[in-house]
Amino acid sequence: MPLSVQETEVKNPPVSRPPLDPHLKALENEAIHIFREVAAEFEKPVMLYSIGKDSSVLLHLARKAFYPGRVPFPLLHVDTTWKFKEMIAFRDEIAQKYDLDLVVHTNQRGKAEGVTPFTHGSALYTDIMKTEALKQALDAGGYDAAFGGARRDEEASRAKERIYSFRTPDHKWDPRNQRPELWNVYNGMIKKGESVRAFPLSNWTEVDIWRYIQAEDIPLVPLYYAAERPYVERDGMMILAEDPRLQLLPGETVQRGSIRFRTLGCFPLTGAIRSTASNLEEVIAELEIATVSERQGRAIDRDQSGSMEKKKREGYF
Amino acid sequence: MTATANNASATILPFAEPAKAVRDTRPLRLITCGSVDDGKSTLIGRLLWDTKAVKEDQAATLARDSGSQNDLGLPDFALLLDGLQAEREQGITIDVAYRYFATDRRSFIVADTPGHVQYTRNMATGASTADLAVLLADARAGLLEQTRRHATIAALMGIRQFVLAVNKFDLVNYDRAIFERISNEFREFALSLGVRQITAIPMSALKGENVVYAASSAMPWYEGPTLVEALELATVRSTQAGGFRLPVQRVSRPGESFRGYQGTVAGGSIKPGDSVAILPAGTIANVKQIVTFDLVRNAAVAGDAITLVLDRQVDVARGDVIVSLDGQPMVGHEFDAQLVSLQPGGIEPGKRYWLKSGARRQRVTIEPVSQLELSTGNWQPHASVLDMNAIGKVRLSFEEQAVFDTYEQNRATGAFILIDPDTLNTVAGGMITAKRGDLGGIHQTRSADGQRVLLSLPADLAEQLMASELFASRRDETEIRRLTAKQAAEIFTNAASDI
Numbered sequence: 068m069p070l071s072v073q074e075t076e077v078k079n080p081p082v083s084r085p086p087l088d089p090h091l092k093a094l095e096n097e098a099i100h101i102f103r104e105v106a107a108e109f110e111k112p113v114m115l116y117s118i119g120k121d122s123s124v125l126l127h128l129a130r131k132a133f134y135p136g137r138v139p140f141p142l143l144h145v146d147t148t149w150k151f152k153e154m155i156a157f158r159d160e161i162a163q164k165y166d167l168d169l170v171v172h173t174n175q176r177g178k179a180e181g182v183t184p185f186t187h188g189s190a191l192y193t194d195i196m197k198t199e200a201l202k203q204a205l206d207a208g209g210y211d212a213a214f215g216g217a218r219r220d221e222e223a224s225r226a227k228e229r230i231y232s233f234r235t236p237d238h239k240w241d242p243r244n245q246r247p248e249l250w251n252v253y254n255g256m257i258k259k260g261e262s263v264r265a266f267p268l269s270n271w272t273e274v275d276i277w278r279y280i281q282a283e284d285i286p287l288v289p290l291y292y293a294a295e296r297p298y299v300e301r302d303g304m305m306i307l308a309e310d311p312r313l314q315l316l317p318g319e320t321v322q323r324g325s326i327r328f329r330t331l332g333c334f335p336l337t338g339a340i341r342s343t344a345s346n347l348e349e350v351i352a353e354l355e356i357a358t359v360s361e362r363q364g365r366a367i368d369r370d371q372s373g374s375m376e377k378k379k380r381e382g383y384f
Numbered sequence: 385m386t387a388t389a390n391n392a393s394a395t396i397l398p399f400a401e402p403a404k405a406v407r408d409t410r411p412l413r414l415i416t417c418g419s420v421d422d423g424k425s426t427l428i429g430r431l432l433w434d435t436k437a438v439k440e441d442q443a444a445t446l447a448r449d450s451g452s453q454n455d456l457g458l459p460d461f462a463l464l465l466d467g468l469q470a471e472r473e474q475g476i477t478i479d480v481a482y483r484y485f486a487t488d489r490r491s492f493i494v495a496d497t498p499g500h501v502q503y504t505r506n507m508a509t510g511a512s513t514a515d516l517a518v519l520l521a522d523a524r525a526g527l528l529e530q531t532r533r534h535a536t537i538a539a540l541m542g543i544r545q546f547v548l549a550v551n552k553f554d555l556v557n558y559d560r561a562i563f564e565r566i567s568n569e570f571r572e573f574a575l576s577l578g579v580r581q582i583t584a585i586p587m588s589a590l591k592g593e594n595v596v597y598a599a600s601s602a603m604p605w606y607e608g609p610t611l612v613e614a615l616e617l618a619t620v621r622s623t624q625a626g627g628f629r630l631p632v633q634r635v636s637r638p639g640e641s642f643r644g645y646q647g648t649v650a651g652g653s654i655k656p657g658d659s660v661a662i663l664p665a666g667t668i669a670n671v672k673q674i675v676t677f678d679l680v681r682n683a684a685v686a687g688d689a690i691t692l693v694l695d696r697q698v699d700v701a702r703g704d705v706i707v708s709l710d711g712q713p714m715v716g717h718e719f720d721a722q723l724v725s726l727q728p729g730g731i732e733p734g735k736r737y738w739l740k741s742g743a744r745r746q747r748v749t750i751e752p753v754s755q756l757e758l759s760t761g762n763w764q765p766h767a768s769v770l771d772m773n774a775i776g777k778v779r780l781s782f783e784e785q786a787v788f789d790t791y792e793q794n795r796a797t798g799a800f801i802l803i804d805p806d807t808l809n810t811v812a813g814g815m816i817t818a819k820r821g822d823l824g825g826i827h828q829t830r831s832a833d834g835q836r837v838l839l840s841l842p843a844d845l846a847e848q849l850m851a852s853e854l855f856a857s858r859r860d861e862t863e864i865r866r867l868t869a870k871q872a873a874e875i876f877t878n879a880a881s882d883i
């Protein structure tokens with residue numbers, strides 16, 4: 068005899084909130100649909116969890132999609148060992164709170180060889196500690212589908228990305244050989260060794276992400292909110308100066324100011340912006356008048372505009 | 385929403401009524417189509433630019449990459465849009481790209497499809513999710529065969545709202561007569577495709593006239609909306625009116641005590657206590673609860689992603705469809721459909737494909753019947769391979785029972801894709817037109833509610849009938865199929881004994 072949901076044990080039962088506006092509701096419904104479809108069609112899905120705001124939204128949607136059940140796949144975090152400390156603390160707290168299976172992977176070979184953003188340059192470092200590490204983790208887990216939080220509005224090469232993005236056994240993405248995607252009917256058939264990356268947030272914009280975080284009260288790493296923090300200016304970026312591994316170059320000094328981050332990654336490669344927006348409302352207000360797109364804070368995108376596509380072809384998420 | 389209320393054809397062909405000013409804040413999905421050099425890249429670039437969807441650093445990248453700017457000091461928008469290196473090197477766009485912009489009233493998702501190579505395949509993909517099509521025409525050239533082809537594909541894919549962007553109007557001295565000639569010609573053509581919501585707008589994408597900002601000084605005679613105004617007023621398709629449909633994606637069993645059926649409502653609405661049937665088996669049950677993360681709900685409507693709990697233990701699996709008892713979908717082994725062939729191998733008669741619709745995947749064989757000749761709009765008999773980019777009418781034969789609505793009735797439960805069992809690639813997108821029944825392929829009546837009348841009319845007469853208020857108000861109850869006179873005659877002959 069099936070019982071009703073109130074009679075089942077559910078961790079963190081939901082709280083009552085005002086209904087979402089129709090725009091966010093439509094985006095949410097679409098994302099939940101994708102989550103359920105992938106979970107049903109693939110043998111071993113995994114969710115790539117980068118701890119940032121998009122990942123936080125993605126995780127929230129996954130919890131919604133499978134409620135009252137648990138999230139039926141693990142979360143994978145590729146830890147370069149150069150993440151902001153607050154990110155790691157947040158990650159562990161969230162995994163515990165929501166009863167998640169968390170898999171953390173570090174490229175041990177890269178680490179042993181002493182690959183750091185300071186010694187190897189951002190491109191090579193990213194390649195080894197992120198792209199390579201991700202492939203290792205996906206191969207080790209034998210995952211045939213990986214959820215990611217990428218959005219089509221983020222960068223020009225993503226505008227043509229499918230919701231199910233097909234990858235070869237060596238994780239290559241061939242922009243010319245993507246499957247047509249019609250309606251919301253997704254083709255999840257793959258051969259052994261092949262995999263898909265699934266992007267439930269494809270149709271979200273940055274503003275949507277923030278408005279959803281607000282509407283759903285989704286917790287974020289505090290670095291997204293402005294606070295008085297120590298930083299060093301280097302190559303036109305403000306780098307957080309908290310980690311003892313950051314060595315000052317001649318002429319550099321640690322300054323203090325009210326800063327926040329629009330995107331979170333490895334601290335030496337992630338630039339802060341000056342801001343006094345110390346809560347969500349203020350961040351959104353700031354965003355609505357902002358004219359600089361969020362990826363500007365990331366060193367890897369700046370080399371040349373084809374760089375993201377190149378990274379994607381090679382397997383960078 | 386016509387700018388030319390006084391034009392001659394208005395008395396013959398009723399124009400679309402102005403769209404109702406619904407502040408529907410769901411995103412409007414649209415597709416843009418045009419021939420090469422009609423100015424589509426310029427138009428989309430202009431839309432993004434004037435709605436401030438281009439961020440400053442993207443603009444800087446653009447300025448650096450293009451080196452040159454156009455004569456108005458704006459960057460070369462095509463570079464902003466052509467995202468992929470390979471394409472940029474070849475100077476062509478070959479695939480569907482999605483763009484996002486928003487106004488204070490609404491947000492928009494644009495499927496940007498190229499106008500030349502592979503346009504049928506790309507357009508079909510972009511149009512499958514679109515509520516509206518923006519068709520571009522160069523004011524100097526007028527309507528081209530290409531424009532008609534694009535309009536035909538858009539209509540076939542179920543788009544019922546067209547905007548004709550008569551672009552480069554700055555190059556024809558903003559001549560009103562040119563606009564009226566092109567827009568009237570287009571209106572007549574669109575009506576012949578069954579599209580009644582038509583807005584024609586004279587514009588200059590290059591100068592930004594009637595795109596986001598009105599151009600009253602250049603075209604004082606034009607009183608219609610700008611492109612963005614027309615898009616803000618467009619309606620988003622809703623399937624809330626029909627019967628309830630829930631294609632089951634997943635059965636959720638977090639513990640012995642709970643069993644819920646998860647999926648996205650694909651039509652109609654539901655509330656606890658409603659009786660439902662589980663298809664194709666036909667089992668009946670009652671809805672006990674609608675579960676979502678945001679507490680237990682007392683109703684759900686089309687579009688909602690939900691978990692349904694039934695009042696009794698029944699056999700429900702992924703791929704089943706839970707439906708209302710009234711207005712049930714069609715269940716059977718044989719259906720008629722239209723499809724667009726998407727891959728170089730084409731669609732082969734007699735080959736077993738995988739068909740996926742909703743969450744259901746099953747084996748099917750295809751028998752082509754006819755092919756659409758895009759240059760004339762006529763269907764020609766065609767029983768062999770449907771080559772890539774061909775649009776065909778086909779018969780589907782299933783090994784197990786299938787569940788569909790017609791695409792006309794429900795875009796979610798009437799659509800499918802075909803997957804090649806060898807390559808596993810998506811090789812066709814299709815739309816169900818009817819269940820093959822006893823009446824020579826004529827759609828079964830949906831429920832036993834009284835009599836149906838089959839009429840066979842000349843297309844122009846049918847057009848006028850369909851344009852009437854009475855017809856529009858009862859559109860849900862009618863079924864329309866376009867046939868050649870010969871096919872119609874055959875149906876009547878074959879069905880004579882049943883009538």
Ligand SMILES: Nc1nc2c(ncn2[C@@H]2O[C@H](COP(=O)(O)OP(=O)(O)O)[C@@H](O)[C@H]2O)c(=O)[nH]1
Nearest residue numbers: 419420421422423424425426551552588589590
């Ligand atoms: N005068 C004028 N030229 C335009 C207009 N729109 C586009 N063009 C020009 O027409 C050419 C083709 O435009 P483009 O946007 O690349 O066309 P596409 O191939 O349809 O994407 C370019 O040289 C544009 O600058 C317009 O409204 N007025």
